Amino acid sequence: xxxxxxxxxxxxxxxxDYRMKMLIPELLVVFGVWYLKPxxxxxxxxxxxxxxxxxxxxxxTIPSGLLALVTAIMLHGIYPLDNFNEGxxxxxxxxxxxxxxxxxxxxxxxxxxxxxxxxxxxxxxxxSRNPLWERVExxxxxxxxxxxxxxxxxxxxxxxxxxxxxxxxxxxxxxAHHETTNAKITALFYLLWPVTMPFFFDPVEVMAMAxxxxxxFAFYSYIRPYYTYVTAVHTLTFAILVVVxxxxxxxxxxxxxWFPGFIPPH
Numbered sequence: 001x002x003x004x005x006x007x008x009x010x011x012x013x014x015x016x017d018y019r020m021k022m023l024i025p026e027l028l029v030v031f032g033v034w035y036l037k038p039x040x041x042x043x044x045x046x047x048x049x050x051x052x053x054x055x056x057x058x059x060x061t062i063p064s065g066l067l068a069l070v071t072a073i074m075l076h077g078i079y080p081l082d083n084f085n086e087g088x089x090x091x092x093x094x095x096x097x098x099x100x101x102x103x104x105x106x107x108x109x110x111x112x113x114x115x116x117x118x119x120x121x122x123x124x125x126x127x128s129r130n131p132l133w134e135r136v137e138x139x140x141x142x143x144x145x146x147x148x149x150x151x152x153x154x155x156x157x158x159x160x161x162x163x164x165x166x167x168x169x170x171x172x173x174x175x176a177h178h179e180t181t182n183a184k185i186t187a188l189f190y191l192l193w194p195v196t197m198p199f200f201f202d203p204v205e206v207m208a209m210a211x212x213x214x215x216x217f218a219f220y221s222y223i224r225p226y227y228t229y230v231t232a233v234h235t236l237t238f239a240i241l242v243v244v245x246x247x248x249x250x251x252x253x254x255x256x257x258w259f260p261g262f263i264p265p266h
Contacts, residue, residue, distance in 0.1 A: 018096070019079040024216050026072040029148050033068050036266050037153040040065030045152060056109050056151075067106045068148045074103035075111065078118055110151040117143025121170075131182045135189070138170040139163065157263055161200040168193030169234075176230045194241045200263060203249040210238045 008016060034041055045064040046053035054060060077099030083089045103111045120140025124133045146162045149155050167189040174180040197206060217231035253263045
């Protein structure tokens with residue numbers, strides 16, 4: 001007698017199909033937008049542009065920070081659309097199409113940049129897998145996940161540290177999945193991430209990153225047990241970074257020592 005396999009319920013199926021578990025990094029970015037640009041929760045950050053601001057945010061009277069939150073959720077329509085494009089599912093999910101349309105309607109230029117980033121992460125599979133294109137692929141993660149930091153929070157100094165962060169996180173996943181053509185180069189870019197953090201962030205921000213990220217890594221290990229070694233490496237890296245921060249905290253962020261004002265008050 002064959003035992004029927006247990007099918008997920010409607011809620012769990014939606015979470016799986018739309019990869020809602022990946023909301024963790026996106027919500028961290030949204031909270032980062034609110035922290036770095038608090039007035040985004042009260043008004044339209046593009047209001048100073050006048051009529052041009054309608055191109056960036058058509059719903060002009062809604063606070064931009066709230067739209068960033070809704071957009072982060074709606075963008076998850078890209079995952080079932082991608083599954084359909086790759087032939088993994090037989091029918092085009094109408095709900096996914098609607099979610100993407102809504103995201104474009106809310107913050108069109110931001111979502112366009114995030115879409116470009118997403119397809120950059122896919123391009124490596126079609127063009128070439130080598131150390132250079134693997135770095136380009138990781139930049140796609142920067143645009144897709146952290147685009148709101150630049151386009152809503154207007155913190156363009158974050159491009160450099162987030163570049164190394166995207167290289168690190170995407171790189172160690174490549175190593176775990178044996179998807180990199182050069183593990184040494186990938187590991188080098190991973191190590192550049194903790195080395196660069198004290199240059200851009202103050203001690204409180206580094207502590208906050210550790211406090212938020214370590215529990216997030218633990219949850220990620222719970223939903224994907226085969227990533228335990230990856231999350232263990234991240235946790236160890238953060239622990240070392242926190243110890244170093246306790247030693248050099250009077251001088252952080254280090255870049256402001258040599259280039260006063262490079263890291264603006266935030």
